Amino acid sequence: MARILVYAELDRGRLAPIGLELLARARELGEVEAVALGPGGAEAAVTLGRHGARRVLVNPDPAFQEYLAEPATDCLAALIQPEPPDLILFGFTSDSREVAGRLAGRLGVGLISNAMDVEFRDGTVVARIPYFGGAKVATYRANARPAIVLIRPKSFEPSEVGGEAEVVEVAAAIGENSRRSRIVDRRVEGQEKVKLEEAEIVVSGGRGLGGPENFHLVEELAEVLGGAAGASRAIVDAGWVPYALQVGQTGKTVRPSVYIAAGISGAMQHTVGMKGSRMIVAINKDPDAPIMRIADLGVVGDALKILPRLTEAVKARRQGS
Amino acid sequence: MKIVVTVKQVPDPNSPQRLDADNTIARDGDVVLDPGDACGVEIGLRLKEAHGGEVVLVSMGPERAREAIRKALSMGADRAVLVTDPALEGADVNTTARALAAAIGSESPDLVVCATESYDGSTGMVPPMLAEVLGLPQLTFANHVEVNGSTVSVHRQTEDGYQVVEAPMPALVAVTAGIAEPRYASLRGIMAARNKEVRTVGVADLGLEVPAPAETVEGVEDAPSRQQGEIVEDDGASGVERIMALLQAAKVI
Known part of the structure; x- marks a missing residue:
């Protein structure tokens, strides 16, 4: 055996x-x-x-x-x-x-x-x-x-x-010279209300948002849906949002019920971290973006316009029910 | 301070790639300096600017990798060593780490700077293996690096923030692509790069034996693909309506 x-x-x-x-x-x-x-x-x-x-x-x-x-x-x-x-x-x-x-x-x-x-x-x-x-x-x-x-x-x-x-x-067996890279402090940043890996709904943003000043559109939709906000590696590398939000190979792997990718092209680096989601919605200006090939619903359009309208629609429905 | 930065030439992430008949990624397309390595070069140059010394590039790859090395030299690195040998073609991660370590070790650097992972392989195993073979401590996922005297200190990205990690030098630092925007090469830099030394070494020069690969590819098949769903054009309202319908069907609202 x-x-x-x-x-x-x-x-x-x-x-x-x-x-x-x-x-x-x-x-x-x-x-x-x-x-x-x-x-x-x-x-x-x-x-x-x-x-x-x-x-x-x-x-x-x-x-x-x-x-x-x-x-x-x-x-x-x-x-x-x-x-x-x-x-x-x-x-x-x-x-x-x-x-x-x-x-x-x-x-x-x-x-x-x-x-x-x-x-x-x-x-x-x-x-x-x-x-x-x-x-x-x-x-x-x-x-x-x-x-x-x-x-x-x-x-x-x-x-x-x-x-x-x-x-x-067992014996610790730690060598004389092995206490070198020492963790001297730990700091928390970008603490989410709902844990990204455990969220039922994840709304993620990428380069297609145009700039860090628009990321709040992703966060607002995530919040009204009771979900968590995520991000592509591109915008984490660009310094728009902290690494804690990164979904993908070098970031977190998520499997929510619904994953909404806004302005994300869908490089493998990203998709390996979210492909296991039950439903995938992609919002992208480019109908040929790779993300469209794995999306259950691909909406060809401007994420900057669609995200706030979607947030309003969800709010209206919540108030109506 | 002597700083070694590892650099690699990779297929251009912005140009379409295709597979050869044997399922290996075609290498005849456009190639670039790995964008992650460009950030490593930038950090190396900044540390040199702050503390003095020399930035030496070490790369492994075919002769053609000189193009990527020139790019990094034109950013301002001082010279380069290219490990190139037909025996290293298709080298596994163990052999790659040992070959790089042999070339780096002979430079006796104070600091080795690597990217966290390459754009093409993305397995991220070379930095820790390299640190082990060189006998150096490793500081990884660094999005901030500082040198104080004989100590190097980094901010190491974690799932919920970062750790402050420090180690005595010599040490190996693996940086994230977000650490710094790589500078553009100036015209003067491009001209100067033409006269900078690029020394090539082979396995015999490094006293290396190349063992049979520790891993072999058994086969490549299509991934179980997700069915492509529906693509709709947003006309101002239809996009939102369709997404709302999907959220309701998924019972999340």
Whole structure:
């Protein structure tokens, strides 16, 4: 039976959802151990056990949450010896991808990043990755062992299967020289009223809005709909809105009931983060924009005119009912 | 301060791309300096302007990548190293990181600046692998960089804001595309770039062995596509009506 190690990321002591998503797939593929490093690991182990982890490896050293990547890399490199698992799964999240990258660099094994799915075929690991603007899917085979695969958030639905994990405290094994990139402060900005990843409706804006002074049109529609505002990478890069709003490959993955894309052309960078939405509405001046090809409803027109009218229409309906 | 900036030539994101018969992205189209790397070059130049020193570009790719290197040199970088070798064609991320690390390591920089991810690959794995192979701390997703004495400090983007992260130099910083608007090359810069050194090195020069790829592509198929829905022209009211009908059908209003 295949042996799989799931890297369960902790965010300041709390289990990040990606770990449970990875377990939902991993437990179908073989026998699963999870590793939860830093304070809060033992508490996380209870949840990880209910989601199918047989054993959870923990260490409460605060260095794991104070420093980027290196302490976790040291610990993982030590704990997978002498018998590395067949597969190590990470989430394709900012923190996990750095640990995965360093671990793969240290082991010299390479990795498969940005995957949507993973399985064993003829005893080796294969993973599926969006390719060529998301129009294609490429299947990669991992030739090295352990195979390291990074899975996009929200690729799998977490579900409990019951069960209790054996909790094993492992050595921190942090190297002398690994406490270097230190997190000295954390600041919150662009705090949304409704969490973008959990919103039932997301209204996102892009370059087609013309300028940062028009983004309020997106926010106002999101607010009357009880949803959250999002943004394309283009306008985050341009400094119109904070990164916290970015939907897409380098941003958040969302799966709302309705996704409204206003003035967004639909580059793969964006669409991989919202393609799983139940309904997609695109508002764009260009009928040939790629976003139109994945939209359930594409409205060819000026977002600056349509957004405020839509906001008024929703308000009127709310008052009428 | 010696600053190495990694740069890559990529297919022009603004021109249409097509696949070759073997499902690899056709490389004969328009190519540009990766827009993310242009931001890295900008940060390198600003740090040099503030602290003095030298900005050295390191790139890996075919001979043709000289075009992108020239662009970055004309922005103001001092010189460049191009890692190019037929043995590196189709290199996996592990080999890419090791080849870049070998070229960068021989420069002994104080700071290595990378883009968070390339425009064409977008897997973002080279910076952490590179940091590991070079034995450097990494400061990533940086949308603000400062150097104070022997310490580098960044604002690292997070889901709800940012972290302030600092590390002793030498270090590797991966910057986001939003960090700074890349400058335009001046005419003088373009002229000067013609005389700047672009040294090419191959795997033998770097003492590298290129192993068999750690990952291989098994196949490429069409993605399960969403059905294209309806496209309507907004005539002043119809667009809003149709969207309202959809929101009601989806039971969200």
